[in-house]
Amino acid sequence: MNRIAIVGASAGGLATAEALRRSGYEGTITLVGDEPHLPYDRPPLSKRILAGTDEPSGLALRRTEDIHALGLDLRLGVRATGLDLAARTVALADGAHVPYDGLVVATGARPRRLPGCDNVTGSHTLRTLEDAVALKARLLPGRRLVIVGAGFVGAEVAAVARGLGVEVTMLESAPVPMARAIGDHAGRLLARVHLGHGVRLRTAVTVDGILSTDGHVTGVALTGGDVIPADDVLVAVGSLPNTEWLHGSGLPLDDGLVCDEFSAAAPGVYGVGDVASWHNPLFGTAMRIEHRTNAAEQAMAVVRNLLAPERNVRRPFAPVPYFWSDQYDMKVQAYGFLRGHDEAVVMEEDASRQRFLLAYRRGDRLVGVLAAGVPPRTLHAWRALIASGSPWTEATNGAIAA
Structure with missing residues (x-):
């Protein structure tokens, strides 16, 4: 595999390029992004940038020299407009066609x-x-x-x-x-x-x-x-996944690029980040996660599978999703997959301290936890229960003290 194209130059795309180089890949990596900027951090946009506590210049995910050290064929400020699976080329808005042996789709999502x-x-x-x-x-x-x-x-x-x-x-x-x-x-x-x-x-x-x-x-x-x-x-x-450029390509599209448990949409084609709707075997369901942590983790998993010499050595991408939200002086954090839950139970609540912890059940399993104001060790313990597929009754009867 001599040429890998990554379409999408945000956190997921950059993480993919970095993981490729860390894995020893020495071929050509083309990184395509529709914004003119080098990859930057998006979570602060709704927090510290608006508050004025951070400057836009501080959003860069990596220093310019670190990006250059990756040796990328960098195509910024240009959109992908089409994909030819048979010819293995990505068409760009400037008329260029990028050839690839492996393709990573990381085009993210846009607001409705x-x-x-x-x-x-x-x-x-x-x-x-x-x-x-x-x-x-x-x-x-x-x-x-x-x-x-x-x-x-x-x-x-x-x-x-x-x-x-x-x-x-x-x-x-x-x-x-x-x-x-x-x-x-x-x-x-x-x-x-x-x-x-x-x-x-x-x-x-x-x-x-x-x-x-x-x-x-x-x-x-x-x-x-x-x-x-x-x-x-x-x-x-809400958002819409950026998949218009893939229409007519033959790739499966349904609320994103549809991928299997390996994050693959077709042989040699993988999805990363907000645009990817993949089957997470840990929860037994398809999910499309719009959180920074997931994009970075999925990028590393995709690189392992993309570079695997044999299909039977690929590993499923089965994470416990994580997200956080800063609101006033409160940090809300969650592990697991909360959507589609059957029950949410309050395990702890102290309104005067803006402190709470809720556990989420789907079927007979613990599938998620949402909390604010609890110690990190408590959340990590709940995460371990989710990752192990802990039965609901066992997890909640032996509830972890906050």
């Missing part, structure tokens, strides 16, 4: 949008450095920010904006924020934190569109006729 968003000052999504810089410039004391979507991105931005003196309204279509992902009880816990910090939260509402006058945001229209006045609107209603 709403009607009225385009070319309107004060209408925002949050995915890129430019998005964060534009939103930061608007978060001034006394201004009115409406956040459509009370998921983790929306909640993190709400927390930062309140700290900057911005008036914040969060709109959520579900009766309880984040309930589909983390359950009703955990959703209500986090909602109370935001209400306590002065966020106006409206649930079970449907947004018809963003209103504007003379190219500037004026508000958000709700079904039923209500209008929420706004100077700025952040649309945070």
Whole structure:
């Protein structure tokens, strides 16, 4: 294998290139990215960049000289537009065709949008450095920010904006924020934190569109006729995997690039990060995880399998997913796969200290834990139980003391 192409130059793509070199691979590595920047860290965009505690210049994942030391064929600021599996080439927007022996798809995801968003000052999504810089410039004391979507991105931005003196309204279509992902009880816990910090939260509402006058945001229209006045609107209603360039390629696509337990979508073609929907045998289900830790772990697993000389020595990628969210002075952390759970049980709760721990059951297994304010050793112990496939009754009857 003399040529490996990696399409997507964010954390997952860079981690793949680094793992290839660490593994002794000496062939050509082409790294394609649609943004002009060297790979940078995205989690701080909704936290420290908006708060002004970090500068954009500090987001680089590696120093420029470290990137150059990898010896990459670096193609930045250019999109992939197509894939020819038979010819083993990736078509780029500048007319180039990149040949490969092995291909890693790491094109990530983009925010969903709403009607009225385009070319309107004060209408925002949050995915890129430019998005964060534009939103930061608007978060001034006394201004009115409406956040459509009370998921983790929306909640993190709400927390930062309140700290900057911005008036914040969060709109959520579900009766309880984040309930589909983390359950009703955990959703209500986090909602109370935001209400306590002065966020106006409206649930079970449907947004018809963003209103504007003379190219500037004026508000958000709700079904039923209500209008929420706004100077700025952040649309945070989930994401779409960037797979359009793969249409017609013959690769399986369904909420991302469909991969098997080895993260392979076809012979010699693998998925990494937000764009990959792969079968995780530890949980017995397909999942697409949009968290930085997963992208890095999946990159290392993919490199092992991509370079494996025989198919029968490949290893499944079966991690315990991890994510965290900083909101106000609270760090929420989770291990496992919480979506689709059958039950969420409160193992510990102390509202006065913003401390809680919930365990999640699917079938007869412990599949996840969500916590804030508990010691790391406690979370690590719960993670070990999840990784071992611990039966629910055994795990919760011998509950780990926080």
